[in-house]
Each structure stands twice: as C-alpha cells, then as structure tokens.
Amino acid sequence: MTLADARRAAAAQLAEAGYTSAPLEADLVVGAVTGLDRARLIAWSEQPLSSAQQVQLEQLVSRRLQGEPVAHLLGLREFWSLELRVGPATLIPRPETETLVEHALAALPERSPLWIADLGTGSGAIAVALAHERRHWMLLGVELSDAALAIAADNKAHLGLSNLALIRGDWSAAFAPSGLDAILANPPYVPQHDPHLSQGDLRFEPRSALAAGTDGLAAIRMILADALRCLRPGGLLALEHGWDQANAVRALLSEHKLTEITTVRDLAGHERVTSGRAPGG
Ligand code: GLN
Numbered sequence: 455m456t457l458a459d460a461r462r463a464a465a466a467q468l469a470e471a472g473y474t475s476a477p478l479e480a481d482l483v484v485g486a487v488t489g490l491d492r493a494r495l496i497a498w499s500e501q502p503l504s505s506a507q508q509v510q511l512e513q514l515v516s517r518r519l520q521g522e523p524v525a526h527l528l529g530l531r532e533f534w535s536l537e538l539r540v541g542p543a544t545l546i547p548r549p550e551t552e553t554l555v556e557h558a559l560a561a562l563p564e565r566s567p568l569w570i571a572d573l574g575t576g577s578g579a580i581a582v583a584l585a586h587e588r589r590h591w592m593l594l595g596v597e598l599s600d601a602a603l604a605i606a607a608d609n610k611a612h613l614g615l616s617n618l619a620l621i622r623g624d625w626s627a628a629f630a631p632s633g634l635d636a637i638l639a640n641p642p643y644v645p646q647h648d649p650h651l652s653q654g655d656l657r658f659e660p661r662s663a664l665a666a667g668t669d670g671l672a673a674i675r676m677i678l679a680d681a682l683r684c685l686r687p688g689g690l691l692a693l694e695h696g697w698d699q700a701n702a703v704r705a706l707l708s709e710h711k712l713t714e715i716t717t718v719r720d721l722a723g724h725e726r727v728t729s730g731r732a733p734g735g
Pocket residue numbers: 548640641642643644656663664665
C-alpha cells in the first residue's frame with residue numbers, strides 16, 4: 455500500500471461515515487503514522503507504508519469511526535500556529551479562541567511587564583500563545599484539574615516558555631488584590647442541557663470545561679464575582695462566550711461596573727469575546 459492508496463482509503467472510509475473533513479482528517483492520520491507532513495505525503499505519494507504503519511493506520515481510523523476526536527488520536531492540535539499537546543483531560547483548543555488571543559494582543563501594551571492570568575487554562579492554549587508572542591509579559595495559567603495542568607506543563611516545556619507559570623487553583627482565588635493587569639478566560643459556557651454536549655467531539659471532552667449551569671453563564675458569573683478584586687484599576691477582563699451570549703455577558707460586565715465594554719467577532723462572524731476595564735484606571 456502506497457501513501458496515495460492509504461490517504462485515499464482512509465478518506466473514503468471517513469467520508470462514508472459522514473465526516474465532512476474526511477480528506478483533511480485522512481491526511482492528519484496518515485501523517486501521524488508516517489511522521490510526514492501533508493506536502494511530503496503528496497510529494498512522496500508512491501512510497502509504501504510498512505506493515506506496522508498499515509496496522510497503526512487501521513487502528514486510528516477505526517477509533518475515529520467510533521467518534522474519537524482527531525486531536526485525541528494524534529495527541530496534538532495546532533493553535534496559534536503552535537503545536538500543542540492535548541488529551542481527554544482538556545478542552546481541544548478551537549480556532550475561535552484565537553480571537554481572544556488576538557484581542558488581548560491588541561488591547562494590552564506590548565512592551566510592559568504585565569501580569570496576566572488565564573483562568574481555567576486547560577491545555578494552556580491561551581497562556582502559551584501569549585507567552586510565546588510577548589516575552590515581556592508574565593502569564594499565569596490557573597487550572598483546577600491536575601491532569602489538565604500536566605498537559606499545560608508539557609506545552610510550556612516543549613515550547614520553552616520561561617514567562618509562563620502554572621498554578622493549581624480555583625479561578626482567581628490564588629491572587630492578591632489589585633495585582634493583575636489582565637484576566638482572560640475561555641470558561642465553560644454551554645448550557646448544561648444543550649444537546650450538542652452529547653454530539654461529535656464534545657462527547658470526548660471534559661464536561662467541566664464545556665457546561666456551566668442552565669444558561670451556560672455560571673462560570674462567567676463566578677469569574678466576575680472575584681475579578682475586580684484581583685485587577686488593578688484599568689485592568690482588562692476578556693472572556694470568550696457563546697455566539698448568542700454577548701448581550702448577557704455585556705450586561706453582567708456593566709453590572710460589575712466595568713467600563714469600555716467591547717465585543718469582538720470570531721472568523722465565522724459570531725460575537726465571541728467580550729471585554730471591559732476595571733473602573734478607576
Ligand atoms: N466553543 C465550544 C463549543 O461550543 C465551547 C467551549 C467552551 O465552553 N469554552 O464547542
């Protein structure tokens with residue numbers, strides 16, 4: 455079996471099962487067993503797979519056919535052009551979360567030595583991307599789950615980020631008053647009875663990273679309840695939320711007296727990130 459045959463066969467099986475990104479997923483899986491990127495898979499299409507590689511490929515395709523996310527099969531997911539380690543203990547980083555990274559980069563001064571918390575950091579995606587972009591900033595990734603912290607630590611280590619500290623804790627409880635220049639979070643925000651939670655990749659991700667009370671806003675309320683204590687005056691709070699939650703999140707921020715409340719859209723055009731500033735800046 456050549457690389458071309460393997461890609462074609464895997465794509466056909468995945469397409470047959472209804473996966474809309476079957477050709478891309480097939481290349482990711484064939485790439486994982488051969489260690490080749492897409493360009494090499496194409497350039498070396500007549501190279502044969504070893505029999506061990508063929509067995510491994512069959513196993514990965516059959517796990518995918520059972521519904522397991524591609525990111526879990528590979529143990530990797532690209533975020534902000536960085537290759538992140540991921541696993542069942544964390545949310546799989548999503549492209550819309552890059553909107554939050556972009557917003558923080560735009561809203562905060564590049565050359566200041568800022569202290570920035572990423573609450574519920576999971577795989578560390580947001581904190582890792584910002585620590586990578588801004589060597590003057592100190593990123594503090596907070597996470598309650600030890601298993602998730604281990605993944606974040608792995609990402610910190612393999613990207614060599616000395617300006618990222620990982621802290622076991624419950625939202626912002628670990629922080630002293632007024633010590634933070636910014637608080638960022640992609641908290642759980644799916645309503646707990648949303649049928650999407652039992653569909654697709656979401657079935658394989660931690661419920662605690664996805665679902666937040668009957669209206670999906672429970673975690674955002676908890677973060678807001680302590681954020682102003684931790685932020686310095688004028689400090690930034692920026693939260694990811696569901697496409698239909700922007701109005702509710704803006705109202706919560708204004709109830710807590712934040713100023714300069716702004717919502718930004720993701721690449722799909724959905725209102726995805728809302729931010730405000732702590733009063734008195
Ligand atoms: N955007 C995710 C989804 O609906 C949810 C992520 C989250 O709750 N933080 O698939």
